[in-house]
Amino acid sequence: MNLTCYVTTTPNDAISLYFIQKNDYSNWIKEQNVHEQTWLKANGFNAESGTFCLIPNAKGDVESVVVGLKDENDFWAAGALPKALPAGHYFIAEGLQAELRHLIELSWGLGAYQFTRYKKPPEKPPAQLVINSEEASPLSALVDAVYTVRDLINTPTENMGPSDVAEAASQISQTFSAEFQQWEGDELLNQGFPLVHLVGRASLNKPRLIELKWGNPNHPRLTLIGKGVCFDSGGLDLKQSHNMRTMKKDMGGAAHVLGLAKLIMHQSLPVRLRVIIPAVENVISGSAYKPGDIVKSRQRLTVEIGNTDAEGRLILADALTYASEDNPDLIIDIATLTGAARVALGTDIAVMFCNDETVSHELMNNSKKTQDPIWPLPLYQPYRKLIDSPIADIENSGSSPYGGAITAALFLQEFVKKNISWVHFDVMAWNVSHRPGRPEGGEAMGLRTVFAYLQDRYGLGSAR
Ligand code: BES
Ligand code: ZN
Ligand code: ZN
Secondary structure: OOOOOEEOOOOOOOEEEEEEEHHHHHHHHHOOOHHHHHHHHHOOOOOOOOOEEEEEOOOOOEEEEEEEEOOOOOHHHHHHHHHHOOOOEEEEOOOOOHHHHHHHHHHHHHHOOOOOOOOOOOOOOOOEEEOOHHHHHHHHHHHHHHHHHHHHHHOOHHHOOHHHHHHHHHHHHHHOOOEEEEEEOOHHHHOOOHHHHHHHOOOOOOOEEEEEEEOOOOOOEEEEEEOEEEEEOOOOOOOOHHHHOOHHHHHHHHHHHHHHHHHHHHOOOOOEEEEEEEEEEEOOOOOOOOOOOEEEOOOOOEEEOOOOOOOHHHHHHHHHHHHHOOOOOEEEEEEOOOHHHHHHHOOOOEEEEEOOHHHHHHHHHHHHHHOOOEEEOOOOHHHHHHHOOOOOOEEOOOOOOOOHHHHHHHHHHOOOOOOOEEEEEEOOOEEOOOEOOEOOEEOOOOHHHHHHHHHHHHOOOOOO
16 A cells, blocks of 8 residues: 555655644744744744744755644644645654544545545646654554545446445455455345335346455454445435535445445454445436335335435335344444434534443544544434324334434344444435645545544554
């Protein structure tokens, strides 16, 4: 995994980077030589977050760069540097606290990302950061996983329909010698995935259930499930244009689990990994499913369709039943499931639901460590009645306008075997605007937290 934004040897011409927190600046500058002091002053540098100042030597070559940070948590400020700094080699000067240095290295990699499939990148290559050779492999794997998530989400449905998601999963399987399997179209009915078929049957790009298996069968079984709605028009309950505009991202959950799978396999986590992706397009044709339809799920619960735009939970229901059948140690699903989760926690924070308090607690600890935000919402059982149906076992959308992220999670919970630890993430998977290190468009959210947690739980591997 070679990313052009990092190098592991220190070239002679490498330029030193000083990251200075605003509060420390007045003390720090006193310790610099007169040349540096006068230069920084003349340039009006005041260590504002994300600002930087190039300092030349006597020959006029850049010798060092001083970068301002708001505080010790301001690692994202470094995300602007690979594109903003002149091409060349840079190394982080001694003295920076290890955790901040690691996050800055990460931010650098994430800031170097370019989505180049449809538009040429700028001429200037990213500035290159010198990193420690032992850290290069896990760090690059982590950054690569995020790139994978972003690329998959940013690719429009025309080139990232259900068959393309399957192709992407198949390629990843090949790279790591994992087993790959899929059922498509009417095979879904024979194999017992009626809800995946129902949601996806109106599209020319046939619905499918994609599965990847990897690792020693004697290791603990970890199952990842990703919502793979390659486009969510809302179905017959059609979305309005402004809500539909970004719905190529509705396979963001699938993108997350594929990114995670790459990371887990690359770092050889000692687990028996299973990835399950129901991939569909929620679109309209004569065969589209309809409000009021009642369909029997894989688990044999009958589901009444209250709204065809609540399609994610339908396809995930069959996937969760399927996942539960071999009693894994842990199931994690990731989905762009509800607008309500975004109303609750905004666009950046992954909403977490979990039926196991210890797991939830440990995930929160890892979120703090990795600075990759997640936050729990409750599986509040009294709300379960909001998705009762008078004529079926359950309805996919209640009539209440409140608590939509919770009722969606409670719907999913019906399809998970009671004794299995299960985590559900409701994510945005999209940056609504550009910020350093986080370009507008597809984004991995909670992925670093989950991976750090998995490393704690299952041991070995060392990506941050
Ligand atoms: N894919 C959407 C949820 C979504 C919307 C996620 C915007 C992120 C940003 C999902 O399929 C959906 O449409 N959910 C509905 C459910 C409702 C009909 C019960 C929603 O949240 O409005
Ligand atoms: Zn929808
Ligand atoms: Zn959706």
